[in-house]
Amino acid sequence: MKVTLKIRFNKVFTEHELTLNSKAVVGRSRQSHIKLEDTKASSSHCQLTLRGNSLELIDLDSKNGTYLNGILIEQTEVFAGDEIRIGDTLISIDDKKMTTQDVERLSFLGSAKERMDYVLKADFTGARIQNQKNKHPENDPSQMASHAQEIALRKKIKSKIKISKQEIRKRRKITSLTASLIDLLSMLIAAIIPLFFVATLKIELIGIMSVILALTFGFYNFKKAKFTLGETLTGIKKQYLNQ
Numbered sequence: 001m002k003v004t005l006k007i008r009f010n011k012v013f014t015e016h017e018l019t020l021n022s023k024a025v026v027g028r029s030r031q032s033h034i035k036l037e038d039t040k041a042s043s044s045h046c047q048l049t050l051r052g053n054s055l056e057l058i059d060l061d062s063k064n065g066t067y068l069n070g071i072l073i074e075q076t077e078v079f080a081g082d083e084i085r086i087g088d089t090l091i092s093i094d095d096k097k098m099t100t101q102d103v104e105r106l107s108f109l110g111s112a113k114e115r116m117d118y119v120l121k122a123d124f125t126g127a128r129i130q131n132q133k134n135k136h137p138e139n140d141p142s143q144m145a146s147h148a149q150e151i152a153l154r155k156k157i158k159s160k161i162k163i164s165k166q167e168i169r170k171r172r173k174i175t176s177l178t179a180s181l182i183d184l185l186s187m188l189i190a191a192i193i194p195l196f197f198v199a200t201l202k203i204e205l206i207g208i209m210s211v212i213l214a215l216t217f218g219f220y221n222f223k224k225a226k227f228t229l230g231e232t233l234t235g236i237k238k239q240y241l242n243q
Helices: 100-105 112-122 127-135 141-156 165-171 173-197 203-224 229-233 236-241
Strands: 002-009 012-019 023-027 046-051 054-059 066-068 071-073 075-078 083-086 089-093
Touching: 012 046, 054 066, 165 173, 165 236, 173 203, 173 229, 173 236, 229 236
Parallel strands: none
Antiparallel strands: 002 012, 002 089, 023 046, 046 054, 054 075, 066 071, 066 083, 083 089
């Protein structure tokens, strides 16, 4: 099975082909499988995965969000006729370059209204908005207000709302404190690793290596990783994923 994606930005069209069980990270980074020139897109904005008879879309905790048919999503299925929006970039399935059988496999069996209900009730969690609100408090207050209204709408239709990682930490203060202590201890361990080579290295070099290791670990643990080592070991990560 193959899926051809049609990407439009500033009236320019490009294509990307997905094969079965292949993944495509979409974003501005050079390492992205689908590289965007859109300045509103994050470095690694979202990911598309073709599994069996479904195309899965996951937002990678992007700053400006990923929209499917005008609805902000965190994770969902994409069907023929759907439109993904990332900033000013539009992505859709080009069914003209697919076999009839493959198009049928990726078609939603139901009415347009049922399709919208499926997106709302099955896929939206609201966790991305809550996390971004904590990460980027400088965002436009009116934008955050619209996000809050969107979450309220999904609560009204009984959509499942995930508690953000920050909210879990607030509710489990002792666990959160333990996680922070583990993270600090891990940075300390990273810093003292060069001391084991004191017999073969100069004192100045040991000091430089200690700083580099501590900063590298701290950057990855607190900035790059979605969950810190402490959050993983204390069960915060598990609680968030099991919601």
